[in-house]
Amino acid sequence: MIIVLTGIDGSGKSTAARALVQAVRSRGGKAMLLSNHAGRRTMSILAASLGVQLPPRAADAAETLLRVTNVLVSHLRACCFDGVVIMDRHLHCQLALRTTRGLPRGRFLPWLLSALPRPAAVVHLDLDPAEAHRRITVRGTDSETLADLVAFRDAYAGLPEFGSFVQADASLPAAELAQRLLQAVDALPGGPGDSGKGAAVTN
Template sequence: MSRSPGARRGRARLRAVALIGIDGSGKTTQAHRLADALTAAGRPATYHRNAGGRRWLGRLAHRLGRPDAQRLVGRSGMLAVESVLRWLAIALALISCLATGRVAVMDRYSACQYASIRAHGGQRWERLARAGYRMFPRPQLTFLLTVDPAEAYRRIEQRGTDHESMRYLTAADTAYRTLPEYPTFVVVDAGRPPEEVSRQIQAHLAGWLGSSADGRDGRLTDGRDGRAPDGRDVRSAVVPGPPGGEPVPIGRLSA
C-alpha cells in the first residue's frame, strides 16, 4: 500500500529551510524565531544570515560622500560583490550544518540574489549568478515573505539602520514573483503582526514534519493535535498552488 506524501514527509530529515523576500518583510526576525522553535522541538537548528554586503557597501558609500553603493562601485560592481559575498555566506552555512548535523535556517538564499539582480536591471548577470549558485542544494522549504512595498519602506525607515527606495522595493517584489522558482515557494503574508507570521510558518512546518512537531513536544503550533490556532488540520489540508504549480499545504496562504 502506498504511503501518503504527508507520511513520507514526516519521516524525512529536515536539512535546510530558507526565508526570502524584499527588505523589510521580516526575514531576520522570522528566521531567528524559526531556529529557536525547531531547536525547542528537538531539531537543533542554526540561524544563518546570508547577506550580500549591500548594507555595508551603502554605509561605506555614505562615509565617502556617495548616496548609495551603486554610486560608489557602479551597478555591475555592486552586483558582482553582492553575488560573491552571498555565495561565500551560503557555502559556509551549508558546510557548517553538514558538519554539525543541525538544520540550517537561512535568512536569504540564492533566490534573493536572482531577485536583486532583476530588481537592479542587471539581467545579464543572472545567468552568471545561476551558474555559480547551481552547486547549492535547494532547501526543502523556502518561505517567501510577502509584504506591500509601502509597508516594507515604512519598516525600514522606522528601524533607521539603512534605506531603500520605493522604486527598488517595488521592483524587488515583482522580481520575486516572476522568478522561475516561484511556484515552489511557500508564500506567507508577512504584512501581519510578527506573532501571526510565526504561526503561519510554524504551522506549515508542523505539517511537513508530521506528528513529531504537531504541538505536543516542540509546540511548533499554538493548537493541539497538529492543528493551527483556528482549528484547521495543517498536516493534511491543501489549497490550490499558483498557476502551473502543485497544490500545497494550507500554510502557504495567510490565515
C-alpha cells in the same frame, strides 16, 4: 532540513528567522540560524559616506562574491547539523537584485542553485512595499525608496523559481508568523509533523 527565507527589505526575514528557530527549540527540537547576507547595507552606507556610487555591475560583483561565500559556508555547516536549518536569504535574493538593476540573470548563480542541496522549502515573506518602507523608515538603520521596494517585489515575482516558493503573510505579528512557519515546517515531507500534505502559509 533546510528552510530558506526570502523577501524584500523590511519584510522581516531576520526577525522571522530568529522567531522560527526559537519556536523549534522551545518544543525540544534542534534548530540553527544561518545568514546569507551580501553586505549591501554596509556597502551602501560606506559609499554614501565617501560620496560615491558604485556602478550596478561593480556592486553586483562585490555582493555576489560575499553572498556566494556565505551560502557555501552555510551549506557546509548545514551538512554537519542534525536538525532544522533556517537560512536568512539565499542566492534567489541576488538574482532578484540583478533584475532591479537591469542586469542579466547570468549562468553561474542559477547553476550553483541547482548544484547545491535543495532546501525543503523556500518561504517568501510577502509584504506590501508601502508597509516595508514604513518599517525601514522606523528602524532607521538603512534607507530604501518605495519605488525600489516595488521593483524588488516585482523582481522576486518574476523569478522562474518563484512558483515553487511557499508564500507567507509577513504582515502578521512575529510570534504568529513564526507559528505559521512552524506549522509549514511540520507539514513538509519528512518534517516532524509530516501528514502527507503539502506546506502552505496563508492568511
